[in-house]
Amino acid sequence: TEEFIxxxxxxxxxxxxxxxxxxxxxxPLTAIKGFIQLLQFELDEKKPYLHIIESEIQRIELILGExxxxxxxxxxxxxKSDIGVLLQHVTTLLETQGILHNxxxxxxxxxxxxxxxxxENGLKQVFINFLKNAMEAMKSGGHIFIEAQKKDEYSxxxxxxxxxxxxxxxxxxxxxxxxxxTKEKGTGLGIMISKKIIEDHGGxxxxxxxxxxxxxxxxTLPIRxxxxxxxxxxxxSG
Ligand code: ADP
Ligand code: MG
Numbered sequence: 001t002e003e004f005i006x007x008x009x010x011x012x013x014x015x016x017x018x019x020x021x022x023x024x025x026x027x028p029l030t031a032i033k034g035f036i037q038l039l040q041f042e043l044d045e046k047k048p049y050l051h052i053i054e055s056e057i058q059r060i061e062l063i064l065g066e067x068x069x070x071x072x073x074x075x076x077x078x079x080k081s082d083i084g085v086l087l088q089h090v091t092t093l094l095e096t097q098g099i100l101h102n103x104x105x106x107x108x109x110x111x112x113x114x115x116x117x118x119x120e121n122g123l124k125q126v127f128i129n130f131l132k133n134a135m136e137a138m139k140s141g142g143h144i145f146i147e148a149q150k151k152d153e154y155s156x157x158x159x160x161x162x163x164x165x166x167x168x169x170x171x172x173x174x175x176x177x178x179x180x181x182t183k184e185k186g187t188g189l190g191i192m193i194s195k196k197i198i199e200d201h202g203g204x205x206x207x208x209x210x211x212x213x214x215x216x217x218x219x220t221l222p223i224r225x226x227x228x229x230x231x232x233x234x235x236x237s238g
Contacts, residue, residue: 017178020178024063025063028056032056035049035053036049063189078225079117079120080115080116082115083113083123084111086120086124087158088107089124090124090131091105091146094128103135103138103144105143106144107145107148108146108147113148113150116156116221116222116224117222117225123197123201123221125197126198126219130194130217130219131160133215134164137215138164142164144163145159145162146160151220155221156220157218157219158219158221161216162215162216166210166214167215176195191207201225202225203219203220203221205217205218
């Protein structure tokens with residue numbers, strides 16, 4: 001049945017995660033251990049080593065922080081919310097950072113957008129992830145368009161359109177796999193977590209991209225979360 005398929009999909013993601021986590025945590029820890037050993041011999045020159053130790057620990061914290069969202073034990077709370085307001089709020093949050101990088105964020109929210117049943121905190125995190133990715137892809141500035149409109153009687157459509165570096169074709173299928181990142185300071189968890197949150201809402205997402213032109217992330221969310229989807233989530237989260 002559909003429920004069974006969805007559950008086993010989640011288990012396999014959990015399995016992939018376990019293997020990935022072990023690998024990702026071991027690398028920075030090995031570095032930390034090595035530099036601590038060196039410190040014992042080079043007490044005079046210890047400053048740069050301490051700096052490396054500190055940044056490796058920060059990296060572990062960043063990764064574990066993102067993973068915590070997946071391990072969140074409590075059932076998510078769905079309330080009827082105005083995602084136009086939510087999108088505006090997230091835009092305001094990142095606007096100043098955008099201006100510093102010559103990036104202008106332009107929102108086009110359909111005024112007749114219906115309220116939707118959602119986990120506001122979850123969606124806020126999704127929107128921040130997509131907006132941050134768009135900004136990080138635009139090293140020399142440009143525009144980001146955020147569009148939200150009613151798609152049909154049952155769902156809404158949200159688009160994040162950027163004028164950034166785009167994604168090479170051969171990388172597209174890897175996007176959203178745990179720990180896939182092309183960034184020096186990336187975690188490669190943003191898209192995977194966002195996708196999970198969207199699917200918990202009974203929604204879908206897709207990425208369209210053209211190298212050196214830009215990327216569009218499209219999200220469809222149902223206006224009402226189906227009873228089976230809510231039940232499914234609360235069962236999974238214990
Ligand atoms: P992270 O941002 O930590 O790298 P994500 O899961 O958010 O992890 O993104 C994974 C990868 O997908 C990024 O490293 C980048 O290569 C690619 N990507 C995601 N969004 C965009 C975008 N808007 N433009 C270009 N590349 C993107
Ligand atoms: Mg990201």
